[in-house]
Amino acid sequence: MNIKKRNTIYSLVAIALFLAFLYWLDANRLKQGMMISVLQKGAILALVAVAMNLLNGFTGLFSLGQAGFMSIGAYTTAILIIPVKSLDGVYYMNGVHPAIMSLRVMMAESPPFLQSLYPFIALLLGGIIAAVAALLVGLAVLRLKSDYLAIATLGLSEIVRAIFSSPQFDQITNGSYGLNKIPNFPSMLWGLIPSLVTPFIITGVCVAFIVLLINSSYGRAFKAIREDEIAAEAMGISLYKHKEMSFVISSFFSAIAGGMLAMYMRSIEAKTFSIMLTYDILLIVVIGGIGSITGSVVSAFLVTAAKEWWLRFFDRPLTLFGMEVPLFRTGFRMVIFSILLMIVVLIYRRGLFGTNEFSWDAVRRRLGRRGKEARS
C-alpha cells in the first residue's frame, strides 16, 4: 500500500515536472520552436498510436484504417474552425457551400463564451462523425479476420481520402486544394492553459480514458478476444458487440487526434492522410510494443523526435578535414532512421515495452540491479 502511494506520488511529480517544462517552453517559445513542434506532434501521434493499440494490441483486430478516421476528424474540425472572414479566401476556387457558410456565420454571431468552446466542440463532433462511420463500416468489415480485415480497412481509408479530394465535394472539402488558415490550438480555462499546452491536455485526457477502459471489465473482454476468439465466445462474450465497441472507440480517438493534427499543421489536404500516415502510426505502435499503452506514448515521442529533429544533422552537407562527406544531403536522415529502426526491432523483438506497461517498480528494480552490479 505504501509502495503504491509512493508510486502515485512519483507519477504526479513526473506529470507536474512535465507541465512545468511545457510552461517554460511557452515562455521561451521563440527559441524552442523545434522542441515545441516535435513534442506537439509527438503528443498527437501518441493519441492515435494508443487508439490503434487499443484495436491492434488489445482486441487483436489488425486494422489499418487509422488515417481515414483521422481525416474525418481533421476535415470536420477544420471546416468548423477556419475563421469566417478567411473562408472565402480558402475556398477561392469553388466557393463555400451555402449551408456551411450560414452555419459558420451563425457560429460567429453566438456569444463569446460559446465561441471559446467551438474548437473543442469541433474536435468532439469530428470524433462522433468518425465513430458513426466506424459503427456502420464495422457492421460489414468486422466479420473479417486478421489480414483480410487489414486489407478492408486499408481500402476504406483510401476511399475516405478519395471522397475528400473528389470534385463533387469541392464546396465542402475544397477538393484537392485542401483547407488552410486553420487556427492554432485554442487555449483553455480563460488562458490559464496556454494554447501550446492544450494538445498535451487533450491527449492526456483521452489516453487516460483508454487506460481506464482497458483496465475495466470490458477491457478484459477485449483481451480475451485477442487471446482466443472461440474461447471468449464460449465464455459469453459477444464477439461482434465487443469488436464493434473497440473499433468505434479507436476511430473516435483517431478522429480527435486528426482534428488536433489539423490545428497543428494549420493546413490539410487529402494527401496528408494517405496510407503512409497509417504506416507511421503502425511503426510507432510496433516500436513501442503491441499491447503496451505507455510503450506507444513513449515511442510516439521518440520516433517523432528522431525523425524530425535529432537526425537533422545528416541532412546538412558535412565537411570533414576539408573534404565533403558524400552521403550527407537532404533525405539521408531517413536512411539513418531506417537503419536505426532495424536495429531497434532486432534488439527489442516485441517492441521497447513488449506487452508490459511502464511502472516505477520496474525502474527501481532495474536501478537496484545496476547498483548491486556496481557494488559487487
Next chain:
Amino acid sequence: MSNILLFTEHLTMQFGGVVAVDDLNIKIPTGEITALIGPNGAGKTTAFNVITGGYQPTNGRVTFDGEVIAENCPRAKMKRIYNGSYKEPYTHTVVNKPDMITRLGMARTFQNIRLFKDLSVFENVLIAKHCHIKAGLLGATFRLNRAEEKEMAADAHDLLERVGLWESRNEKASSLPYGKQRRLEIARALATGPRLLLLDEPAAGMNPKETEELSQFIVEIKDSFALTIFLIEHHMNLVMDISDSIYVLDYGKTIAWGTPFEVQNNEAVIRAYLGVDEQ
C-alpha cells in the same frame, strides 16, 4: 419433461457429404451426469459444438430448459411438410451464437485446452464473469460499477479457492501444469454461472491417478454448484464410475444408450467401440 434440462430431437449435422451427427436424440436429466462416448471421429465433439451454438445444425432441434436454442429445417424437408408427408416439422430456424447460449446457462470446456494463455489465472476467471455485467461501457470505464466489480472479484476469488487454484492466481495461465490448466478451464466455465456444464474430454492426457482425482472433482463440483453435467470422455473408468447414463455414438449414429451397466453389456457397443481388449 420438467426434469429434463436439455434434449435434442433429430439433431443432424452434415458437412457436405459427411454426416458427422446423424439423428441424435439425447435427454439430459437435471442434476445427473450424462456421458457421450464413441470411437475417434464418431461425431462427439461436433454434437457438442452444435449444442453450444458453434455450428448451425442442418436438421433438428435443441431445447434447453424449455427453450428452443437451435433449430433448423432443411429446404427439402420443408416441401414434405407442406405435402403432409413429414410428421415432425421444425418450421422455423433458430440461431443462437455461442455467447448467447453461455448466457442462458450452458458453459463448456474444450478438448484441446483453450485458456487465455497470456493472462493471469485470476483474469481468466474474471473474464468469464464479464458475460453477466450490468454496467455499460462508459459506466465500467468510469468505475461507476465499483460494487459490481468488487462482487465479480469476490466471486472469482471464491471460485478459485473452491477449485484449489487461489495460490497460483497471479501466474500466467500458460505456465500452469497440465492438470491445473484443465482445472482452470473448468473453473472458468463455472464462473459464467452455468446450470449445464459440458466437458469435452476433461481427462485427455491424464495419468490414472490424475483421472481418479478429476472424477472426484467432477462429482464434487456437480454437488456443490448444483450442476447438470454432460461429458465426452475416452477414459472408460471415469465414465463408468461417475455417469448416470451413457450415449454411444459411432459414425454419427447413436448405437446404444442406457446406464453404464447396460452399455457395458451392449453387443453393438462392444463390437463398435470397446473391442476385445477393454472389457
